[in-house]
Amino acid sequence: MKVVNWAKLNNNEKIKVLKRSEESNDTNLQTTVAEIIQQVRNKGDSALIEYAQKFDKANLSSLSVSRQEFAAASANLSEQEKQAIISAAENIRYFHKQSAPKGFEYEKDGINLGKMYRPIDKVGLYVPGGSAPLVSTLLMLAIPASIANCPTKVLTTPPNSKGKIAPAILFAASICGIDNIYKAGGAQAIAAMAFGTQTIPKVHKIFGPGNKFVTEAKIQVSQAIGGAALDMPAGPSEVLVIADIDANATFVASDLLAQAEHDKDAHVILVTTCKDLVNKVLDEIKHQSEYLSRKNIITHSLSKSSIIVASSIDECFMISNQYAPEHLILHIANAKESLNLVQNAGSVFVGQYSPESIGDYASGTNHVLPTYGYSNMYSGLDTIAFMKAISFQQVSAEGIKHIGPVVETLANLEGLDAHKNAVTVRLESLK
């Protein structure tokens, strides 16, 4: 990790040290993904079965997970694993119920008005595959979709080379009430959910993280006529840690390492007011990474990451707000009070006993969060993303007498006399 002193950087250097790896418009990627989407639109299920063979090395006789596969899942997990999934689900459910949006209604000057929330009718959930079953991602998508009460929840996830889905995924799906699971991954899964195939229902909005093919496919289908909306733009995962003189170097190092193991593009920044902490943390990183299985990935992502020495806690937060991190961890005195200083972040982990992995798995908050500086203007995933708001207004005869003339004047100002007329004919009838 590069160590820099913020006060000694010029403006360009400051921008550079907070810069994520450049995302470029990769036209090869765009073309490849566009072709996959077109194939799925043209050929439906059979394209998915071909891609499963090509990309997942799986021979599928059916895209759907069978009842038997669901039933077998539970037997393939230990009691401890099942209990852990159940506990995490419980906490996530509790948080997402608290955060579910509530409608309201009031009466003012003869008008009754308010807002009501409705679930999105058909939602698509994407759980990436890869080296391990991302059971936590399934919980983070399926639980808010189920609290929102979306009638159709379609889940796609890539099969392994035996054409199977990991038992932990199936078990977690069962306890979330998801029974439509399809064996499809990558851009082809996104295309299938956006446009529908013989087996996979078309959805209105697609949720979930994924590699660059998945991300590009989500963008392309969101722009296509008749496609599907996406949850939020996505980039590599990232953390910014703020630490002061009392921070525990062991804990700080463990937090930087946890982020760094995600993938080679993961971005890790430590901002500290305490120069003496820097070497302690670097030593701890060296020590702890010795016994971590994803050491190679960690080494790669840390090589592009930085430690910034700042002159005050206020400056630390200024730097953090400028960076707008996905995850922000506070190893500082009065951490809770400092939440006031946070303007941009996906999720904040407050104090020494709050590692990011708590929120990744089990505290209850959602782990699908805005990356790549998007916490400037986007929120993390939550129940509301699976719903939409509808406003309403009911005007009484008294109400239109009261507000009608205001509307007439404004419609007149804008030169829209049919708008004015719609009020006038009603006022006339009440004379």
Next chain:
Amino acid sequence: MKVVNWAKLNNNEKIKVLKRSEESNDTNLQTTVAEIIQQVRNKGDSALIEYAQKFDKANLSSLSVSRQEFAAASANLSEQEKQAIISAAENIRYFHKQSAPKGFEYEKDGINLGKMYRPIDKVGLYVPGGSAPLVSTLLMLAIPASIANCPTKVLTTPPNSKGKIAPAILFAASICGIDNIYKAGGAQAIAAMAFGTQTIPKVHKIFGPGNKFVTEAKIQVSQAIGGAALDMPAGPSEVLVIADIDANATFVASDLLAQAEHDKDAHVILVTTCKDLVNKVLDEIKHQSEYLSRKNIITHSLSKSSIIVASSIDECFMISNQYAPEHLILHIANAKESLNLVQNAGSVFVGQYSPESIGDYASGTNHVLPTYGYSNMYSGLDTIAFMKAISFQQVSAEGIKHIGPVVETLANLEGLDAHKNAVTVRLESLK
């Protein structure tokens, strides 16, 4: 207007009668807009001044609205006009305060967690020009931005050929606390707000309706690296009216006409259970449109619109939910109770005294709403769109003892041992 009987249509005909005018990928439009954006990025203010000359026929010495221009605005409006703007603003402010999202916090098993909301730091508001000053659009954008407390609010709107902004716009801006108004319209205004120029500050998110150039520019800058997010996708404005046997044909016709005058692509649908109402409404449309100034536009948009005769109120709502209208007007008995049947709509106008123009101007609800079927998955504009949510969690020593083992088990299942390690080092320290 075409009159059809729903029961007699086959599936394809049903789809066709609810179909909006086809949006095509217009590559000419895309190229033109991309060039404008590039010019603004390269040349900044001077590109804006050139475009103002080219598109608005205005010679601008400055892009900013001066203090003098602001001060003069009030004198150029009647008391009635000013009072109408103030009344509307008051109602809009009241609604958007009610709907502002509230953070929450709770304690569970040794973890304190919750959610807080923060304004988006820099927002861009676009108010279209055209034949008349859209003062109502200014209110709909500026008021939620000010309730959200966004520190930087940038407003662009095209000047008239004298290089001026309409007094009503300036007056409304003043009462909303907007003092950064810039004379720029079209794709060039969107580019300026997304990337910044010498005069116009760069923003993080851009709000507001516009013509196809504005809409295309919003899409392009939202996809560009370092660009700006957009509020929602946009298409032509539309209304679906449900009417039963007791509906007042005069009122129904006035509502269809108000929507039809927006522009030639506006889409208007009447769904009714009462066959006898159809001719009464058509007669009223003929009668009322005689004295409306935008009769040509109305004739054009009504020529592509339909009246659907349905067999029950439930069927009317089924059709409406399938269409997913921007505006839904209910001219039926027990209209308020029927809100339960509404699944997809931007805003609902309940009962005979609730014309859409009430909500367009002054009831308090927002008039920036999802069009083109997007009410399936998008909400109308509201205070929350100017904010983002940040979740947080603070785990106590007791809390990590409780939840730590769950996290260790799940991290193990996913093969992420640095995630597990971040918990383990903390649990070890507490032994």
